[in-house]
Amino acid sequence: MSALGLLVVAVLGSAPDALDVSSWPAEKQAQYRVFAVRCSKCHSLARPLSARMTPEGWRAYVKKMTRRSGSGINEEAAEAILGFLTTNLVKGAAAPPAGTPPQETAPAPKAPTQAPETLLPLVLRALTYDRTLPDRGTGPFVVAVAFDGAQRTRAGEFMAAVDPTTLPALRNRTVRLLELELTDPAEFRRLVAEKNVQAVLVLPGLAPSTLSWVCAATQELKRYGLALTPEQAPNAVVAIEANGAKPRLVVNASRASAVGAEFDRTLLQVSRVVVDEESGGDRLRAGQANARRDAGTTPLP
Numbered sequence: 001m002s003a004l005g006l007l008v009v010a011v012l013g014s015a016p017d018a019l020d021v022s023s024w025p026a027e028k029q030a031q032y033r034v035f036a037v038r039c040s041k042c043h044s045l046a047r048p049l050s051a052r053m054t055p056e057g058w059r060a061y062v063k064k065m066t067r068r069s070g071s072g073i074n075e076e077a078a079e080a081i082l083g084f085l086t087t088n089l090v091k092g093a094a095a096p097p098a099g100t101p102p103q104e105t106a107p108a109p110k111a112p113t114q115a116p117e118t119l120l121p122l123v124l125r126a127l128t129y130d131r132t133l134p135d136r137g138t139g140p141f142v143v144a145v146a147f148d149g150a151q152r153t154r155a156g157e158f159m160a161a162v163d164p165t166t167l168p169a170l171r172n173r174t175v176r177l178l179e180l181e182l183t184d185p186a187e188f189r190r191l192v193a194e195k196n197v198q199a200v201l202v203l204p205g206l207a208p209s210t211l212s213w214v215c216a217a218t219q220e221l222k223r224y225g226l227a228l229t230p231e232q233a234p235n236a237v238v239a240i241e242a243n244g245a246k247p248r249l250v251v252n253a254s255r256a257s258a259v260g261a262e263f264d265r266t267l268l269q270v271s272r273v274v275v276d277e278e279s280g281g282d283r284l285r286a287g288q289a290n291a292r293r294d295a296g297t298t299p300l301p
């Protein structure tokens, strides 16, 4: 074979557009044939062959295709196709060939079932993994519990429910909680400076418009923004989500670097690391940290 021929084989080899199924059981061969005919109608077969999805992912995709007019895929064909896809092209079963595997849409993270008050110590403990914490002053570590006018009762309940003995010391600084009612950005900034606030915890359920200015101001002042639900994670440096029955930390790498925090790997390995949409470089690091966490070697700090 010529050098060019070898090159072509090598390139095509990275994204096959057919499989040799001659040695497969008859039933599996039949499934493959249905797949090969139906799934090559609008794009080459290399497209699905280079993809890896979970069985649920394939099920959802095939369902979508079945509904699409002109796909020519009926229920029976769909079952046969799924028989092939969910045994041969399953995510994690084998290294995917070169090419772009489809991005699955991850299910929305759930809020932990534990009462928010009981999650506060975990969020605060995360801050002890910030290498810049010693540079953030001395004396009591003041955490503002931020709420708006509609949350006054809720804030009172929250403060009453927190057990101060469960709050960790942050590098020998005792944590002091301070109720802070949100009125406008200027007043908020003034209070943060006057009361020497080091971190701002937003209560779950804070109105989205308020949440966004509070978090923006907190970030500008280089204080930690803290949240107790995954919905607020995009606005906070550290937040919490459910990981099965357990709570898990969500660290926003973009927000962390915006306030100058440098979290230790130990923390990132046990957290889910997210980044703001714009910052591509951070995304890479978040992916690496998540890969290490998914390897599941480190216990919760």
Ligand code: HEC
Binding pocket: 038, 039, 040, 041, 042, 043, 047, 048, 051, 062, 065, 068, 069, 070, 071, 072, 073, 081, 085, 101, 102, 103
């Ligand atoms: C009616 C036309 C049509 C049929 C039939 C069809 N596809 Fe697709 N498929 C598309 C289109 C359109 C795209 C998107 C192309 C793009 O992203 O550029 C696509 C993309 C894909 C992708 C890449 C998905 C991603 O997120 O990038 C995979 C995998 C795939 N198809 C698998 C299949 C399988 C398996 C079947 C058979 C059940 C199938 N397709 C049948 C039209 C079709």
